[in-house]
Amino acid sequence: MDTRRLLTSILFAGMIMLGIYLIMGGFGGGGGKTYSAHPLYTNLPAQPATQPNPVLNIQLGNPGRDSGDKLSLTVNTLTAGIEKIQLNIKDYAETAKREEPLTMLSAGNSPVKPFATLSVTVDYPNIKEPMVFDMLKAQQVWRVAKQDANSVTLALNLLRPGTTDPLVTVEKTYTIDPTSYDVIVAHNVINRSGESIKVRIDQAGPIDLPKDNPQWDNRYYHGAALNTVKKVVDPERVHIGHAELFKLDGATKPMGAFLGNDPLLWVGAGNRFFAVIVRPLPHTSTPNTFPLTDGRQLKLAEHIASADVDQAVHGADAVTSTNVIRLTGQRIEVAKDASVSLPLNVYMGPKKRDLLMGDYNLDAAKAGERPVIYNTYKYAHMIRYSQGGPCASCTFDWLAIIILKMLDFFVHYGAFGNYGIAIMILVLFVRLLLHPLTKASQVQMATMGQKMSKMQPEIEKVKKRYAKDTKTQQQEMMRLYKEHGVNPAGPLLGCLPMLLQMPIWLALFAGLQADIDLRHASFIPGWISDLSNPDTVIRWTPFNIPLLSGMMGPISGLNLLPLLLGVVFYVQMKVMSASQPKATDPQQAQMQKISQYMILIFPIFLYNSPSGLNVYIFASTLGGLIDTYFVRKTLKKKGILPANAQALPTHAENK
Template sequence: MDRKQLLWLLLTLLLFLLVVPRFFGDRRPPQPEPTPQIPETTGWGYGGMRLSPEQIAADKVPAYTLGSVDPQSPYRFQLTLDPRGASVRYARLAGYYYTVQQKRTENKTPEQLEEWSYAVLSPVAGADGQAVLPFSTSDLLVAEEAGGPLQRIDTRMSPKYRLQGADDNGELFHFGWEPTELPEAEDGVQRTRFRLNLYDPATDTLAYTLIKTYEVRPGSYSFRMTVEVENHSGAARDLAIIQNGPTGIPLEDVRGDQREVIVANYMAGKGEVSLPKNGKTLRTKSLTAAQRQPLGTNAPDGDPVVWAGIANKFFASLMYPIPDGIDPTNLQAAVTPADLVVPPAQTTYDFHTQMVGTGEGAAQLVLVQTRPQTVAPSPAEGAAEPATQATQGASSTSLKFSYDVFVGPKDGEVLEAAPLHAMLNYGTAITFQSCQWCLVDPLARGVMWLIAAGGSLLHNYGLMIILLVLVIRLALHPITKRSQVSMLKMRKLQPQMQAIQEKYKDDKEGQQKAMMDFMRQTGFSPFLGCLPMLLQMPIWIALWAGLNASVALRHEGLLPFWITNLAGPDTVLHLAEPFTIPLLGRMMGPVTGLNLLPLLLAVFMFLQQKLMPMQAGPAGASKEQEQQQKIMMYFMSIFMLLIFYNAPSGLTLYIMASTAYGVVESAVIRKHIREREEQEAAAEVRVTAPGKRPRGTRPKKPRDRYRP
């Protein structure tokens, strides 16, 4: 290896160190900044549940559940509802757990199921000390006059406002919406309704009523949420709502924060819903400004935003505002994606996102702010009750919005199992982060499908990965063999090539022409040495992306006692105090224990480098070149150890198995070449002229020592 090659190697390493962090993101989410506040009204009274500060501090706020976390039940998840803002405290998935040990525990108690089931949604500790709850209806915006300025009424848990009928001493209470558990329907649909009354402080009369309903269906990974505001003020008002969406999704990778905000638009030209080409997702590190950022645009000449949500590597929560006239549970055959989209000119909502929480507990929040709509007053008591269905762009006695919310794994079949979700193209929520190239995306999805199908058939996903290695390496064996033969030939021809370089060292054009003539005469092609690597590069990148995003590998293993989670490192010994290697922490994450698989990968990588023909040292190589070759062998082994130390063991297993196969394959090919050369040497036929036999085969006559 000359200096020029070494320089290129160092530049490649530097580029790799700059690019790799894009796969893993920043481990520390940015700190939020204050969000501009809408002017706030004062003195409003509330009619709802009284929650004492002691209840809040002890986390004993009443909870109401829909669905179940029991894998044997017909429900796919359980919603734990909170009266504060009529929010979702937790959304726990049935059959998904935090650790392998929890998954393997048999006969789990109800308490264990509740505690261990994976929560896609959870509260986030806000910067002001109050919890930011998923799907909390946080604010009601009121304009006293049509087109006038909006005033904000906080509908969350807050000590700032007096409850209706509070004590004369002005004691402040926390409050929650009043719940009503509705009877379960015959088809198993469960519902809970919350209500909050807002009173005019001047007249002490009912001004507005907020009604919020949650609905969970058996066999579905989505729930329905409906928010309605009734106007009892006696006059028409412009009303709007700020509705929190999903937040609090956990981290799933020790190497960095791979959580992201996903937004999908309706592409009128294609007639489909999909992620935009530019800025497909917003990673945590992209949300540097914690002020609310718009997600896409609903401008009349733009592609309208259809749904948005948050996701980590394996799970997602997606929020879709349902247009009037669409029943997600009973889509008609004639419905097209265009029917599921509100035209930009009629859109009544805008998606936003912002960071909430501080430090390691910071997380993304997706929220929806509706545009002001004029709402007519409800008739006085005793009058005929009007219809409550809101019509976009028209005045009615209530403001009503419905949402379909998906909470579940990022599995292609699950994401598009429901006809609505398939038409909304929820499968695009499976993103490959920095690997979203035109060729890699279909290859990575193919890898995910193949591993999921083969793993379920073999009942061992680790074995399926090893089988995949064998199939790919056997398919590439002819090319690999030709490559190694070419590299061995190059090694033998190295002295002659060096002689040509020395002869034409002052004539670059002559050197190039002489080298091409020499290669043509000898039948040598240096391209063959690079061909296997070039062919495997797209496959490797697709495997990197697919194995890194495959939820099928989560908590699936190779052996009962080792590599028990193919989606995480194979830690065999945990450290009491994790540590981070300087300059490499962002790329490889913290060292939390002894991971055996990356060490084996480094060993096999060293052996493979040692057996490669070019690594054996070119004929006539100097001691300096041989020393550089040895340094490169150690360098590549250590480099692979650091890169894959905290990588998912499924990905490391594939590369280690492929490298081990390469070691055996290289040894077999070298042995085959050596045997063939020996056979060719033994089969050589010596041609002699007629007459006397050659002296080498004819015995000499004894010389007469006495002959003169």
């Protein structure tokens, strides 16, 4: 075979892959255009101005081992935002060593803190322009009005311009429930103006959650809406991947409106395993309701007008940029000497299937029970199985959920609680179920190969005889196919059973990628101690490989599983190449060679993949070799292979 042509083809294939990656924005480049952060979050003062109240961090809940609290919330009095959210170390730790509780969300160096109050707008009688109190630009520090173990109320007096008289008092209360991941964030506006007024509050929602995948940035923003025509909750109304926010025109992307036709019901920010979901609650005791087709009644909240995702920090790339959900308020009337509460229900916790799916029984359900609420509002759609790309259309969430339920079964009934063993059992079980399809595909391909080998001398004669008459050559070729009982579309039909299996394998891959139960789950102690991360056995200072690190991430240690995958893939390549009919022309031989060696590139791309996924691929590849062993026994019985053929093919058979 022409080695030069082979190398040229491999180089060409590599350039195509690189081109696709660049088109998809893999390097986070700006394409020559200048992008910047949203002006709302720029040119903020480095330190708050001199104010009567000190900047304090107030902790609600305890994330320690001896605590019964599900989470801990640290509230900062500067703009009344959240400094950090930690989950109880007994449930979710920072690392597999379980030395520190998981910090699920942190303000870090963001110019805006999560859930900070951005501004308060007051419409006052006889004043043409509404008064806007910009809390963020002023870096306003709130005072602590009330505090106990599970709640804190911050307060701020907003004064009439040029006076010391309070126009309104704004209170902001954070309340945690020690038994759940739900937090109530409520503004309470007290009217001290002596007149009826209208008030609007703009506030931040969650900022980016930490990037918790060493290879991909699969953070995102998501929203659900009410479909007023079909009278159902539409949990897929808006989905925005983190990477696409890097190139925002105007540094903002609308998520949608909470008012009007088909209003948003909730918005959220998520990463691979955790989510923050914001759902406005009604601000009156008698809210408007909307009936769903299944008989449920949704209480509508009307104090939030819309949600947008802003870029608060435009970094060097998508990973180092910071985004934030901005909730724009609706003007709400506050009567003279009265007050109004504007509450949000915020879920801050794991994307655990059973928890977010909830449960609903129309006869027995009690209003306000969390399983009912989560089920009604379809919180489970914050769990993203498909990661997009060309395989998104054939990755089915319902199939991934079924497979994960099977995994749960094997964990508890067969794997002794070991998720690594359960993954291998699951893969082999799926292989067993799909064996008839695999067998049919391989038998058909082998039969086709045998017939084509016998036909090859006649095919060559036809090609030589009618080399200059393409039409006659095609007619003669069709006659040969018909005489030998060969369907020209046979190779495609032979691939059909394999194509039918693809959604199952994609669902298995997607499910393992998103399943929080694999986080810190150990397979082999001392080696694979966290199935959600690479199986790093030796760590060193991270470094990048030009071009490759854009797709596989930095190399920060020695990961053993991908190297073992390379060995197994090599064996599989040898088996596959020996199983294929011998190529009859240089072009076909070249394509066979390229396809054989391209498979060895996959361990490079999988180097930083979670070890649970690599265990799945390892088990699947071994299962494929076992499949081949049994299929070859069938081929020997059918006489397609000689009786003395080996259990697995060798190159000697194909000479």
